[in-house]
Amino acid sequence: QLQLQESGPGLVKPSETLSLTCAVSGGSIGTNNYYWGWVRQPPGKGLEWIGSISYSGSTYYNPSLKSRVTISVDTSKNLLSLKVSAVTASDTAVYYCARLSPVTPLDYWGRGILVAVSS
Amino acid sequence: SYVLTQPPSVSVAPGKTARITCGGNNIGTKSVHWYQQKPGQAPVVVIHYDTDRPSGIPERFSGSNSGNTAALIISRVEAGDESDYYCQVWDSNSGQWLFGGGTKLTVL
Numbered sequence: 487q488l489q490l491q492e493s494g495p496g497l498v499k500p501s502e503t504l505s506l507t508c509a510v511s512g513g514s515i516g517t518n519n520y521y522w523g524w525v526r527q528p529p530g531k532g533l534e535w536i537g538s539i540s541y542s543g544s545t546y547y548n549p550s551l552k553s554r555v556t557i558s559v560d561t562s563k564n565l566l567s568l569k570v571s572a573v574t575a576s577d578t579a580v581y582y583c584a585r586l587s588p589v590t591p592l593d594y595w596g597r598g599i600l601v602a603v604s605s
Numbered sequence: 606s607y608v609l610t611q612p613p614s615v616s617v618a619p620g621k622t623a624r625i626t627c628g629g630n631n632i633g634t635k636s637v638h639w640y641q642q643k644p645g646q647a648p649v650v651v652i653h654y655d656t657d658r659p660s661g662i663p664e665r666f667s668g669s670n671s672g673n674t675a676a677l678i679i680s681r682v683e684a685g686d687e688s689d690y691y692c693q694v695w696d697s698n699s700g701q702w703l704f705g706g707g708t709k710l711t712v713l
Contacts, residue, residue: 523702532704532705532706532707533648533691533693533704534704535701535703546701582648588695588697589636591638591640591650592640592648592650592702593650593659595647595648
């Protein structure tokens with residue numbers, strides 16, 4: 487059974503860089519035909535797709551975040567990473583990692599990690 | 606950019622049928638997935654590929670997609686169905702994964 491687990495600091499200062507990792511177990515992150523991505527949810531609000539990375543390393547970002555976001559994978563460690571630079575209070579959210587593709591739904595999700603941006 | 610529009614809230618009495626809509630330009634040409642999210646939990650797929658139910662999802666959940674509207678239909682609604690529901694598509698024109706704004710289902 488595929489499992490995803492987010493980790494990282496729960497508090498980030500404004501203007502700094504938010505860095506999260508997602509450990510994938512029970513399967514290979516390098517599996518053909520699947521992408522890996524990040525979704526966030528501000529408190530009390532809806533889901534927002536942040537970006538995705540394909541099995542070949544191609545990246546796709548939400549245009550509203552593209553200038554500040556970097557998504558990468560380390561296939562040797564089965565890790566997915568997210569960096570969001572120059573954060574503000576509006577980046578406070580629960581951040582989820584998930585498996586997805588252009589054809590399939592987001593069928594496996596991590597439990598999510600709450601990241602607060604505050605001084 | 607492509608936009609998915611959901612009603613913020615839907616209310617239904619127990620045992621009745623709830624219909625949650627997801628509007629988008631020619632959404633009938635896209636594959637729509639629906640997620641249920643309970644407080645403090647990650648979303649779970651309840652309908653994928655417009656009309657199909659993943660393993661373990663009750664038959665009371667069904668979907669439709671035609672023209673400019675997709676819908677999640679929940680028959681014989683139970684108290685446990687009270688959740689937030691989100692529709693989602695992949696937009697090939699922009700290469701983006703998109704979510705609707707979400708609908709809070711209240712069981713009266």
